[in-house]
Amino acid sequence: MFRGGLVRQFSLARPALAKNRSRGPPRIQDLGGTKRDQDTLRLVINKVREVSPQGLVKVIRDGQNLGVLRLKDAVQRVDLSQEGYLFMGTSKDEKGETIGILKATSQQLARKQLSDHLQQEVALEFQKKNPRMAAKQQKQESKQREPDVKFIRVSWQITLHDLNGQKRHEIETQIKKGDRVRIEIDDKDNFDKDVRTKGHASSLSDLEHTKRSKIETSIDELLQTVGATFQKEGKLYDKISYEVKPSEKKKLSQDEKKQLKQQKKLEKQEKLRLRTELKKSKQGSQLLTVD
Numbered sequence: 001m002f003r004g005g006l007v008r009q010f011s012l013a014r015p016a017l018a019k020n021r022s023r024g025p026p027r028i029q030d031l032g033g034t035k036r037d038q039d040t041l042r043l044v045i046n047k048v049r050e051v052s053p054q055g056l057v058k059v060i061r062d063g064q065n066l067g068v069l070r071l072k073d074a075v076q077r078v079d080l081s082q083e084g085y086l087f088m089g090t091s092k093d094e095k096g097e098t099i100g101i102l103k104a105t106s107q108q109l110a111r112k113q114l115s116d117h118l119q120q121e122v123a124l125e126f127q128k129k130n131p132r133m134a135a136k137q138q139k140q141e142s143k144q145r146e147p148d149v150k151f152i153r154v155s156w157q158i159t160l161h162d163l164n165g166q167k168r169h170e171i172e173t174q175i176k177k178g179d180r181v182r183i184e185i186d187d188k189d190n191f192d193k194d195v196r197t198k199g200h201a202s203s204l205s206d207l208e209h210t211k212r213s214k215i216e217t218s219i220d221e222l223l224q225t226v227g228a229t230f231q232k233e234g235k236l237y238d239k240i241s242y243e244v245k246p247s248e249k250k251k252l253s254q255d256e257k258k259q260l261k262q263q264k265k266l267e268k269q270e271k272l273r274l275r276t277e278l279k280k281s282k283q284g285s286q287l288l289t290v291d
Contacts, residue, residue: 033080037107040084040114045071047087048100058091061104068093074102084110136194150179154219155188156212163218175228175244185215186239199238212236
């Protein structure tokens, strides 16, 4: 009797257990696709869980908003053999809680977010192990991204004579060309370092503070004189950077263009004449030497 009752209770409990299992989260390996597709979905799931502990997402498919779903329900709706999910960011539901945004897309686009994530992890690991080399690489990449920016370096050790002479001419020339200019004032030793040494206010004497103020004022006045617009950031005790927008080039009229063209032509002819005379003069001196 006791044994039969126990068996009866166990047999009645099994359907309920099976039902609970059917409600559990789907296994990613059962959703098709390659291992890379499955790893991409795992990445998306982790991103959603980071922003939404409740596991709520808004799903977009073919430009239509399918509404807010539980994460496991959204996962059940994807066929990894044909498509994937893109994590698009976050939004707010009606209760004001943060939810994730998923967009159904092609396998190729979905896989790309995994590739980008892995590349970022490799870069971060490289940066941790090789901070100096990583800083140098970032510096080179920054220059490659902005090839049209002209960098002008001014050291805090420069004399006012040199600043108002050669360096002033260099700055004026680049701005008048219409180039974007970045002026950096820093300690001269930092220009050759992969990782710069940051300055501190406590290490700056009154005399050095006065000198640096004059350098900053001179560059401010120069930029204002040439009519350039600029943004400045930084501190006297550390470094100061100027982002200078090119001055607008004056549009020439047709007559002015013709005059400029004629002037260049005359200058070219004059250079050719002088070169010819110089050549004849050298030949004449050689003949006299032979005689």
